[in-house]
Each structure stands twice: as structure tokens, then as C-alpha cells.
Amino acid sequence: MHPDLAFPVWTGERQRRAEDFLERVLPGADTRPARLHEAMRYAVLGGGKRVRPLLAYAAGEFADADPVHVDAPAAAVELIHAYSLVHDDLPCMDNDTLRRGKPTCHVAYGEATALLAGDALQSLAFGLLGESSMRASGAACAMLAVAAGAPGMAGGQAIDLASSGAALSLPELQTMHRMKTGALIRAAVQLGAACGRPLTLAESAALDVYAGAAGLAFQVVDDVLDVEGTAAALGKTAGKDAAQQKPTYVSLLGLAQAKRHAEALRGEACAALAPFRGTARRLVELADWIVLRSH
Ligand code: GRG
Numbered sequence: 411m412h413p414d415l416a417f418p419v420w421t422g423e424r425q426r427r428a429e430d431f432l433e434r435v436l437p438g439a440d441t442r443p444a445r446l447h448e449a450m451r452y453a454v455l456g457g458g459k460r461v462r463p464l465l466a467y468a469a470g471e472f473a474d475a476d477p478v479h480v481d482a483p484a485a486a487v488e489l490i491h492a493y494s495l496v497h498d499d500l501p502c503m504d505n506d507t508l509r510r511g512k513p514t515c516h517v518a519y520g521e522a523t524a525l526l527a528g529d530a531l532q533s534l535a536f537g538l539l540g541e542s543s544m545r546a547s548g549a550a551c552a553m554l555a556v557a558a559g560a561p562g563m564a565g566g567q568a569i570d571l572a573s574s575g576a577a578l579s580l581p582e583l584q585t586m587h588r589m590k591t592g593a594l595i596r597a598a599v600q601l602g603a604a605c606g607r608p609l610t611l612a613e614s615a616a617l618d619v620y621a622g623a624a625g626l627a628f629q630v631v632d633d634v635l636d637v638e639g640t641a642a643a644l645g646k647t648a649g650k651d652a653a654q655q656k657p658t659y660v661s662l663l664g665l666a667q668a669k670r671h672a673e674a675l676r677g678e679a680c681a682a683l684a685p686f687r688g689t690a691r692r693l694v695e696l697a698d699w700i701v702l703r704s705h
Pocket of ligand 1 (some may be wrong): 567629
């Protein structure tokens with residue numbers, strides 16, 4: 411894709427690319443068991459910002475990867491993300507009824523089907539990555555497993571569920587979010603980059619700093635938007651953190667300081683990539699977008 415493309419044009423093109431690929435790899439809604447497949451498609455298609463695939467494509471560009479090779483890992487990370495949202499919305503977890511501007515998966519299909527749809531999306535993600543054209547696809551699967559599992563997202567979610575009404579310190583909050591949200595964002599960046607040429611040590615280290623800071627920034631902004639956003643703009647219930655007495659960056663730091671923290675993280679992410687100006691362009695633009703977004 412032409413390097414001079416304006417960021418919104420590049421983003422739109424990559425979002426469509428990710429959507430088309432997901433469309434193709436998801437089981438058809440008329441294939442049996444049709445209700446499960448319908449629920450999987452409902453949870454994945456036609457919504458969401460596709461932040462993780464965008465990060466994977468941008469990290470792929472950093473490593474001179476052909477986007478064709480990034481399609482499968484980008485989709486695998488998004489499938490894990492979609493599964494996590496379906497399970498997070500279930501009555502036994504966050505018990506939410508609105509996601510991506512429509513009824514949550516269990517409201518539309520029932521709890522049992524939603525649970526299975528999440529399970530099947532996770533399996534599909536690993537199947538896709540395992541049979542992808544990536545070199546060392548086994549290592550890529552292992553990387554995604556760590557990011558999605560107990561050391562990462564699932565573990566972070568467990569800490570989150572146990573923290574309602576608790577007073578976490580800032581380092582404890584950061585650990586939780588590095589696991590719950592950050593690990594998958596980091597995996598998106600690492601997997602995208604792994605589709606290209608081998609990186610130098612300096613490039614790998616810079617990318618890791620970028621991914622860590624961008625992942626935390628994403629969560630800080632999520633906390634701010636939960637306070638300042640509306641359900642119409644966010645496509646999900648707003649104000650839930652305070653209602654559930656969840657420790658957040660806003661509850662710990664206050665709104666103004668949380669915003670400054672997000673800005674500092676954006677600075678950290680972009681500074682790490684400053685030596686690689688040209689090839690890191692999309693990653694830097696994405697860090698800006700993550701922090702300046704309104705939904
Ligand atoms: C159920 C194992 C398990 C984990 C759930 C992701 C998650 C862990 C919970 C979702 C709750 C939440 C608000 C997390 C904070 C950040 C986050 C993941 C927000 C949603 O991601 P976006 O904004 O959503 O990328 P879209 O819809 O744009 O894809």
C-alpha cells in the first residue's frame with residue numbers, strides 16, 4: 411500500500427481487509443450447527459475498531475512484511491479479543507447487554523450459545539495461526555497462548571473480577587491492565603512484526619517499549635471514556651466502572667491526571683520509535699489515535 415496514504419485512508423483500508431479476511435475464515439451462518447456459527451459471526455463481524463489488527467498490520471509494515479502474511483495473525487488476535495468480549499459480557503462476569511452498539515451475544519443467542527461461541531472463536535484463532543504462512547507458527551501460537559491465558563488476559567480478568575470494591579495501588583492496577591488488555595495488544599504488535607524480516611535487537615526492544623506503553627495508554631483512555639463517553643458514542647454501557655466500584659486510572663488518579671498519564675504513555679510509545687521514523691509511521695499514528703480517540 412502506498413506510504414503516502416493519509417492515516418484515515420490507511421486505517422479504513424486495513425479495517426476492511428481485516429473484516430474481509432474474518433468474513434472468509436468464520437464458518438458460514440448456514441453451516442450446521444448454524445446457531446453457533448451465527449453467534450460467532452455476530453460477535454466478530456460488523457463492529458469494533460479493529461485496533462489489534464491495525465497494530466499487527468502496522469508492526470508488519472515496520473518489519474517490511476507483505477500484508478498478505480499479516481492477515482492470519484491479525485485475525486487470530488481479533489478472534490481472541492472478540493471471544494473475550496463475549497465472555498466478559500456474560501452474566502457471570504460483567505453482565506452487560508450492549509456491545510458494539512448492539513445487544514450482547516448472550517442477549518441475542520442465549521448464554522449457552524454465547525459461551526460456546528467464545529470457546530469456538532478462541533479455537534479458531536489458534537487453528538488459523540497454526541496453519542498460517544508465518545515462519546515459526548508454533549512459536550507464534552505459544553506467544554498468543556501466553557498473552558491470552560492465565561499469564562495474560564484471562565489472569566488479568568481474574569484479578570479484575572476479584573478487585574471490585576478493593577483499593578488497588580497504581581502498580582497493582584498497572585499489573586492487572588498489562589495482563590488483561592496490554593498482553594493481547596503486545597501480542598498483536600509482536601505477531602505482526604514476526605511476519606516480516608528479522609528485526610535488529612534495537613528494533614525489537616523499541617517495539618516492545620512501544621507495545622507496552624500503547625497497551626497501557628489504551629486502557630487509561632478506556633477508563634477515561636467510561637466516565638466521559640456516552641453509550642451512543644461508545645456502543646457499550648458507559649459509567650460501569652464507578653457503578654461497580656472498580657479501581658480504575660480515573661478513580662486512582664482523578665480525571666485530569668489520568669488524561670495526563672495517557673498523554674505521557676503516548677509520548678513514551680512514540681519516543682521509543684523515534685529512531686525509526688519512516689517505517690514506524692503507522693505505529694506512531696496508531697498511538698496517537700489510541701489516545702485521542704472518542705470511542
Ligand atoms: C473473559 C478471559 C476474558 C477476558 C476479558 C477484554 C476483557 C477481558 C474484558 C473487556 C472489558 C474491558 C472494558 C476491557 C478494557 C479494554 C478493552 C478490551 C476494551 C474493549 O476493546 P476495544 O475498545 O473494543 O478495542 P472494540 O469493540 O472496538 O473491538
